[in-house]
Amino acid sequence: MNVKQKRIIGLLAVFAAVFSVAPAAKAMHIMEGYLPVKYCIAWGGLCIPFLAAGFFSLKKTVADHRKAIIILAMCGAYAFVLSALKIPSVTGSSSHPTGTGLGAILFGPSVMSILGILVLLFQAVLLAHGGLTTLGANTFSMAIAGPFISYGIYKLATKCKVNRLVAVFLAAAIGNLATYCITSLQLALAYPSQTGGMMESLVKFMGIFAVTQVPIAIIEGIITAMVVSALETYAKPELSEIGFLRGGQKA
């Protein structure tokens, strides 16, 4: 890694810090102190291999694809902007998009684990949003499960010869929804209902998180498809280089 690349990574980290300062207190991560200790530790431990993979993947991307670094920075910025936008939903609650689908589709899912945990960390420290004790669980849902599911959906959709932008829409929307389904599952595992067990709790939490999220997931899908379309117009060589367009085939 040369000096310039190091500087860019440093810049990325600072941006990550600054952008994530804000997403006002009420949103959707599991709140500080709301998950029993053993679950906090278990989810945290589960994140570690993904974070390590993400770190190496990020390092490789920055080293091998210098011209695409600007797009990587844009993916980070995209996640930060979207997680600041709390959108009213049909349930009468608000929630925000995650913005992790874009980076997962372009650079692979593990890169987003690093960008995502930076967002969550600073939200937890400065905004009382999410929490340090629940960081592991929130990282798993937002920065690992969501991006991996987005990536899987995208690969599956392109294999089925779905139009690329439609595939991007599906990947981003379903990845977003999946993040909140995982959050519901995490809460249900920690708080099984005394009468109906884990499943009853799951249904309750899904009713809150997943239903609220449906319209917001659709919005995230649309915006992400538009961003990819813009990148296809201006950054074909860069996208081919990171393997997104596979030799610059037509969109």
Added chain:
Amino acid sequence: MKIKTAAVLLVLCVVIAVVPLLLIKDSEFGGADDAASETISQILEVEEYTPWASPVYEPPGGETESLLFCLQAALGAGVFGYGIGVLREREKSRKEA
């Protein structure tokens, strides 16, 4: 993507966000996590769940919170716009070369 398609999609996004505001009158549109904490209390059959840890820092009020919030959106959009600009110019010089 054609400009027209893009415009239609953007309008669609706005509609999706605005419809709940018009349909549901008696709601403040609080966060989904607040609703979740009520459900936790219900499941545990306690009056109010007491978290075992509290946030290390909380913004003093709505104003400070919205300041940080605007800063986040503005800076994120700034970097994103800068990126699009860089890519556009790069593409232009590629075409000229």
